[in-house]
Amino acid sequence: MTSPPIFRFAPSPTGLLHLGHAFSARHAFDAAKTAGGRFLLRIEDIDHTRCRPEYVAQILDDLSWLGLTWEKPVRCQSEHMDDYTRALQKLEALGITYRCLASRSEIKAHVEQRSGLEKAERDPDGALIYPGIYRNRSDQETARMTAADRPACVRINMTKAIELVGKNLTFQEKGSGPQGERGEVICNPQNWGDVVIARKDTPTSYHLSVVVDDALQGVSEVTRGQDVFYATSIHRLLQVLLELPQPDYNHHRLIKDETGAKLSKSAADKSLKAWRSQGYSVEELLEVTDNGSI
Ligand code: GLU
Numbered sequence: 001m002t003s004p005p006i007f008r009f010a011p012s013p014t015g016l017l018h019l020g021h022a023f024s025a026r027h028a029f030d031a032a033k034t035a036g037g038r039f040l041l042r043i044e045d046i047d048h049t050r051c052r053p054e055y056v057a058q059i060l061d062d063l064s065w066l067g068l069t070w071e072k073p074v075r076c077q078s079e080h081m082d083d084y085t086r087a088l089q090k091l092e093a094l095g096i097t098y099r100c101l102a103s104r105s106e107i108k109a110h111v112e113q114r115s116g117l118e119k120a121e122r123d124p125d126g127a128l129i130y131p132g133i134y135r136n137r138s139d140q141e142t143a144r145m146t147a148a149d150r151p152a153c154v155r156i157n158m159t160k161a162i163e164l165v166g167k168n169l170t171f172q173e174k175g176s177g178p179q180g181e182r183g184e185v186i187c188n189p190q191n192w193g194d195v196v197i198a199r200k201d202t203p204t205s206y207h208l209s210v211v212v213d214d215a216l217q218g219v220s221e222v223t224r225g226q227d228v229f230y231a232t233s234i235h236r237l238l239q240v241l242l243e244l245p246q247p248d249y250n251h252h253r254l255i256k257d258e259t260g261a262k263l264s265k266s267a268a269d270k271s272l273k274a275w276r277s278q279g280y281s282v283e284e285l286l287e288v289t290d291n292g293s294i
Contacts, residue, residue, distance in 0.1 A: 005037035005220045009063075009070075010210070012044040013055035015265025017062050017272045020225065020255040023289040027252045028223035029068045040217055041070040045078045046202050046209055062272045066282055075217060077209050084204035087212045087242055088154065091197065094241060096161045099142045099152035100134040100196075107131065121193070124230035129193035130155065154198035158190055161237060169236045174221065175250040177229040187233035195234055211235050215244035223250045227262065255289050 009028045011021060032039040041063065045051040056076075063070075077084075091097050102110070110131045111120045121129040134142060135157060142152060169187040176182050197208045214222055222232075229251045239246055254262050263270060275285055 005032070005035050006040060006218050007032035007035070007037050007221050007223050008040040008042055008214070008217065008219050009068075009223070010042040010044050010213075011059055012047070013052060013059055014047060014050040015055060015271075016274075017059055018255075018263040018265060018267070018270055019272065019275070019285060019289050020263040022062070022066055022272050022285060023255050024223075024225055024252065025063055025068060026066060026286060031221065031223055031250060035221070037221070039068070039070050040219070041068075041074050042213060042217070043074060043076040043078075044206070044209065045076055046084075046204055046206070048078065048202065051078070058273060062276070065276060075213065077204075077213065080213075081203060083212050083216065084198075084209050087208055088198050088203060090242055091156065091238075092154070094161075094164060096157050096164055096241070097154050097197065098134060098137070098157060099139050100130075100155045100194075101142060101145065101150055101152050102130075102133045106133070123192045130195075132194065135194060151200045153196045153200045155194040156197050158192065158194050161241060162190060165237060165240050169233070169240060171232055171236050171246070172248045173251065174248055175223075175252050176226075177251060178226045181229070185232075187236045188230075189233040189237040191230070192234055197238075207231065207234050207238060211238045211242065211244060214247055215239070215242075219247050221248045221250050223252070225254050226251045227254060 007028050009025045011017065011025075017025075029039050031037075043056055043059070045056070060074075088097075107128060107130060108117070110133055111117065111128050114131060115121075117128075123129055134155075169189070170184050171187065173182050173185045177185065195205075195207060197205050199205050213219075229249075232249055232251075236246070238244075257263055257267075257270070265271075272285070
């Protein structure tokens with residue numbers, strides 16, 4: 001007998017959930033139910049400066065109110081840093097990473113000087129492509145320069161990593177990307193440049209933790225919003241480098257506000273908690289998300 005597929009919803013407790021999260025959580029939960037699969041909840045709380053326990057509590061309360069149930073215990077990423085450190089060490093041993101001391105403002109100044117900000121290369125999220133300031137310095141040299149108060153992040157040397165993998169990567173998209181991408185999608189990790197895989201303030205990153213956890217939890221269908229669709233190229237690359245299994249992907253549309261912008265966690269008046277306190281029912285709120293905007 002084949003084992004049931006495993007789906008997940010993986011919020012970051014850096015703020016209150018909004019209607020986009022409600023839609024995303026229900027999407028994953030309903031997909032699991034339809035497929036006769038299992039449904040997991042994972043708390044992605046690696047950012048200790050922005051994540052708060054009260055947000056976790058509110059997330060659990062909001063999701064129960066939405067009618068979701070999930071398997072226990074819930075995996076909280078902050079409790080599993082060793083797993084990410086092991087994965088990072090594996091990447092370091094492959095010789096495709098380097099330490100980088102550059103701050104955001106140094107990167108910006110460097111790019112500004114080299115090509116000007118307007119002509120600068122940008123990643124799919126619109127951020128500046130890292131201009132390689134520390135790419136060719138040895139880690140020992142960087143370590144010597146690292147004053148105690150200037151911690152380094154770890155970046156992946158994208159060109160080297162792609163060379164090491166040595167073949168074009170693809171993934172199976174069961175939902176759709178922002179441009180209607182579906183079925184077998186070709187990965188373009190080079191579009192991201194040398195991404196950070198371990199941050200200065202925490203020895204991991206979203207990209208590293210998400211691939212490690214999806215593998216450790218046996219997630220077979222990664223359900224999430226289209227805002228991270230293009231990041232799947234990085235995730236596939238990391239999966240191959242770390243010898244992790246390849247899940248299928250199911251990206252869904254995003255809920256927008258009245259101006260057409262993606263909903264943000266900082267708009268407390270638009271939080272699920274706020275809608276609930278105004279007396280809306282689950283059905284009414286899900287109907288709003290069916291229209292694609294609020
Ligand atoms: N924690 C991420 C977020 O809230 C999850 C993205 C994913 O599901 O991969 O955007």
